[in-house]
Amino acid sequence: MFKFLIVASFVLxxxxxxxxxxxxxxxxxxxxxxxxxxxxxxxxxxxxxxxHSFFLSVNGKFDPHAELLAxxxxxxxxxxxxxxxxxxxxxWLKQSFxxxxxxxxxxxxxxxxxxxxxxxxxxxxxxxxxxxPASMFGHTLLRIDAKDQTRSRELIAFAVNxxxxxxxxxxxxxxxxxxxxxxxxxxxxxMPYYRKVREYNDLESRDMWEYKLALSxxxxxxxxxxxxxxxxxxxxxxxxxxxxxxxxxxxxQVARDDLNLTNxxxxxxxxxxxxxxxxxxxxxxxxxxxxxxGTMLINYESQLTDEQIDIARKLxxxxxxxxxxxxxxxxxxxxxxxxxxxxxQYYDQGLEREAIAPRxxxxxxxxxxxxxxxxFARPVTPSISPExxxxxxxxxxxxNHFKYSENRYGFSYRMAYHDLLDNxxxxxxxxxxxFFDIEGDLDSEGNVYLEHVYFIDAMSLAPDNRxxxxxxxxxxxxxxxxxxxxxxxxxxxxxxxxxxxxxxASGFQSYFLASSLLQAGELTDSVSLGFGTEFGLIWQASDAxxxxxxxxGFWLANDASTNHQIELAAHWQIALxxxxxxxxxxxxxxxxxxxxxxxxxxxxxx
Amino acid sequence: MKKIIAISALTLLPLSNAMxxxxxxxxxxxxxxxxxxxxxxxxxxxxxNGTSGNQTFGITFGTLGCDGTGTVTASTKxxxxxxxxxxxxxxxxxxxxxxxxxxxxxxxxxxxxxKAAFNxxxxxxxxxxxxxxxxxxxxxxxxxxxLVASDSQLSSYTLS
Numbered sequence: 071m072f073k074f075l076i077v078a079s080f081v082l083x084x085x086x087x088x089x090x091x092x093x094x095x096x097x098x099x100x101x102x103x104x105x106x107x108x109x110x111x112x113x114x115x116x117x118x119x120x121x122h123s124f125f126l127s128v129n130g131k132f133d134p135h136a137e138l139l140a141x142x143x144x145x146x147x148x149x150x151x152x153x154x155x156x157x158x159x160x161x162w163l164k165q166s167f168x169x170x171x172x173x174x175x176x177x178x179x180x181x182x183x184x185x186x187x188x189x190x191x192x193x194x195x196x197x198x199x200x201x202x203p204a205s206m207f208g209h210t211l212l213r214i215d216a217k218d219q220t221r222s223r224e225l226i227a228f229a230v231n232x233x234x235x236x237x238x239x240x241x242x243x244x245x246x247x248x249x250x251x252x253x254x255x256x257x258x259x260x261m262p263y264y265r266k267v268r269e270y271n272d273l274e275s276r277d278m279w280e281y282k283l284a285l286s287x288x289x290x291x292x293x294x295x296x297x298x299x300x301x302x303x304x305x306x307x308x309x310x311x312x313x314x315x316x317x318x319x320x321x322x323q324v325a326r327d328d329l330n331l332t333n334x335x336x337x338x339x340x341x342x343x344x345x346x347x348x349x350x351x352x353x354x355x356x357x358x359x360x361x362x363x364g365t366m367l368i369n370y371e372s373q374l375t376d377e378q379i380d381i382a383r384k385l386x387x388x389x390x391x392x393x394x395x396x397x398x399x400x401x402x403x404x405x406x407x408x409x410x411x412x413x414x415q416y417y418d419q420g421l422e423r424e425a426i427a428p429r430x431x432x433x434x435x436x437x438x439x440x441x442x443x444x445x446f447a448r449p450v451t452p453s454i455s456p457e458x459x460x461x462x463x464x465x466x467x468x469x470n471h472f473k474y475s476e477n478r479y480g481f482s483y484r485m486a487y488h489d490l491l492d493n494x495x496x497x498x499x500x501x502x503x504x505f506f507d508i509e510g511d512l513d514s515e516g517n518v519y520l521e522h523v524y525f526i527d528a529m530s531l532a533p534d535n536r537x538x539x540x541x542x543x544x545x546x547x548x549x550x551x552x553x554x555x556x557x558x559x560x561x562x563x564x565x566x567x568x569x570x571x572x573x574x575a576s577g578f579q580s581y582f583l584a585s586s587l588l589q590a591g592e593l594t595d596s597v598s599l600g601f602g603t604e605f606g607l608i609w610q611a612s613d614a615x616x617x618x619x620x621x622x623g624f625w626l627a628n629d630a631s632t633n634h635q636i637e638l639a640a641h642w643q644i645a646l647x648x649x650x651x652x653x654x655x656x657x658x659x660x661x662x663x664x665x666x667x668x669x670x671x672x673x674x675x676x
Numbered sequence: 677m678k679k680i681i682a683i684s685a686l687t688l689l690p691l692s693n694a695m696x697x698x699x700x701x702x703x704x705x706x707x708x709x710x711x712x713x714x715x716x717x718x719x720x721x722x723x724x725n726g727t728s729g730n731q732t733f734g735i736t737f738g739t740l741g742c743d744g745t746g747t748v749t750a751s752t753k754x755x756x757x758x759x760x761x762x763x764x765x766x767x768x769x770x771x772x773x774x775x776x777x778x779x780x781x782x783x784x785x786x787x788x789x790x791k792a793a794f795n796x797x798x799x800x801x802x803x804x805x806x807x808x809x810x811x812x813x814x815x816x817x818x819x820x821x822x823l824v825a826s827d828s829q830l831s832s833y834t835l836s
Contacts, residue, residue, distance in 0.1 A: 228737075
């Protein structure tokens with residue numbers, strides 16, 4: 071069809087295309103990509119762009135055909151303002167259908183292209199940070215790599231960022247709420263890459279992964295011309311879909327006529343999934359790793375003795391170096407450690423500038439007097455990069471064997487994202503967030519049971535160590551079943567805990583939480599309140615194996631039938647492949663009666 | 677850019693006068709260890725992916741001078757880089773090495789054969805560059821430029 075169109079353009083060699091031809095161009099996938107049109111089930115179109123200035127036709131948002139007619143008309147009238155506003159539309163129409171049109175002549179765009187001087191493009195993915203499972207949803211941005219770029223010029227490359235533009239007068243709560251429900255318009259901006267490195271690496275302490283994209287120079291030019299057009303575009307910004315990662319895909323897919331990256335993201339676009347989508351299109355190469363400030367700090371810590379840490383702590387607290395009679399070689403590591411440590415605490419805890427800034431400056435002054443290179447080795451790049459982690463949705467086949475009731479078979483589904491037993495590679499250790507995790511079972515008589523549904527099941531285990539005094543917490547909201555004398559009865563509940571964690575989240579870790587519980591339903595007759603504790607040991611035995619022992623016990627304040635609720639469990643998950651896992655669990659429950667359960671689950675992540 | 681100006685003239689009326697006006701739009705004058713609002717803002721920011729609200733970047737960022745009309749000079753580039761990387765530069769300079777310091781040398785136009793001298797100079801003279809915690813990026817730039825101007829090997833890199 072398109073060959074025909076191109077031939078037709080030579081034959082006709084005039085601007086007078088037939089109505090049918092125009093109609094075909096209007097439904098061409100590339101035209102639809104340029105207008106960010108999505109087709110609904112009923113067949114009608116709507117653009118994801120929400121600003122009027124992005125459209126030349128009054129009804130352009132809903133009518134790709136009318137928009138095409140208005141565009142062609144403006145271009146044929148040689149309206150240079152419009153041409154220079156929509157250079158990607160112009161180039162594509164000219165190259166594919168209207169070869170007789172003059173060359174694009176836009177001095178401003180020329181200047182801009184010369185300044186950016188693009189040679190390559192890099193997808194940048196800052197991962198989650200500890201103690202904020204929500205940041206697992208992450209962010210993605212692009213970096214435009216210039217022709218004269220070297221490693222040391224990377225920081226001043228341009229970054230392409232898509233973000234909500236909040237109203238600066240809104241307070242924090244309003245900001246979060248409006249951000250979530252899409253009240254702030256989303257826009258593309260260009261800024262120096264170091265702004266984003268400072269923001270993610272240094273302030274938020276998130277490791278960054280940089281994937282070079284396999285795009286040619288001319289493909290990158292296409293992307294940039296479209297980015298120019300998007301100056302006039304704003305998008306209703308939704309946290310879950312139409313988010314930064316989705317919009318970056320929508321931008322990148324104009325690189326090639328036949329590239330379609332947004333198709334699989336109709337409902338939600340989790341950044342790590344969009345990274346995977348690019349990997350599936352063979353657009354990614356081996357990533358580079360940029361460790362976060364917190365990663366650097368822990369890396370420093372791992373290279374020091376207890377005695378050195380102790381000196382660093384004293385230096386950090388303001389004691390002068392002269393009090394320690396150290397050689398220059400001995401002083402350098404403790405001074406650098408003290409600075410990194412204090413600087414991290416300063417930002418992480420929002421400490422008083424008046425007290426801390428002079429101390430930081432003094433540490434740097436003392437360090438500068440010692441003309442020796444830094445003795446620390448750089449952090450090791452994690453062996454599994456994020457795009458090699460499991461996908462975010464999960465489907466499971468479940469076999470439940472109960473000691474005191476009959477076996478059940480079932481299926482489970484989890485919308486997103488990662489729990490502490492899932493295949494660990496590519497994820498931040500010690501952080502769990504599950505959204506909408508449901509299991510339905512069948513007994514031998516064909517009765518269907520809702521075994522559980524957890525709307526949210528989040529846990530953050532940030533271990534205490536020589537540097538940090540961290541807190542761990544968890545929260546679970548949903549419905550599940552507990553044993554009683556005659557059958558397993560359901561309850562709706564909300565449960566939360568707060569406490570401590572020790573060890574190494576990617577090795578052997580323990581946690582201890584003080585918890586409270588509120589539950590209601592068939593199980594309890596009335597609303598009952600519980601207080602208790604949760605305890606666990608988690609061991610990542612290898613890249614592919616995780617084992618856990620967990621216990622929770624509650625004292626129930628006002629339950630008519632029992633005063634306690636106990637659950638002990640042992641879990642073992644083997645990663646069979648990137649997107650396959652096998653989990654076996656033994657669960658002991660003591661409530662109104664006792665039950666023992668063996669649970670076998672085969673998971674597929676997708 | 678790195679042009680030969682009489683050192684006397686430079687120390688008398690260095691960048692401050694020549695650059696102050698055009699750089700005002702860049703917000704030159706950021707402080708060392710400016711701090712931030714702490715964890716709540718950080719967590720909210722990460723959750724909604726919002727920008728911090730004080731950024732005025734557009735697609736055409738960088739094509740115009742800081743006043744929005746002029747052109748971008750080499751000294752403007754150095755100034756904005758210092759302004760956006762104060763702490764990283766302070767840390768790197770105190771050690772005489774690091775990515776931000778490498779980038780500064782690049783932006784400044786220091787040739788490969790002079791980079792070691794540049795790094796050595798800024799470390800040795802660190803206390804004269806980052807004189808106190810209240811130093812602004814404007815002063816850091818002036819201090820650095822004065823150092824470069826009075827160094828026999830590097831004086832040709834003096835910014836005007």
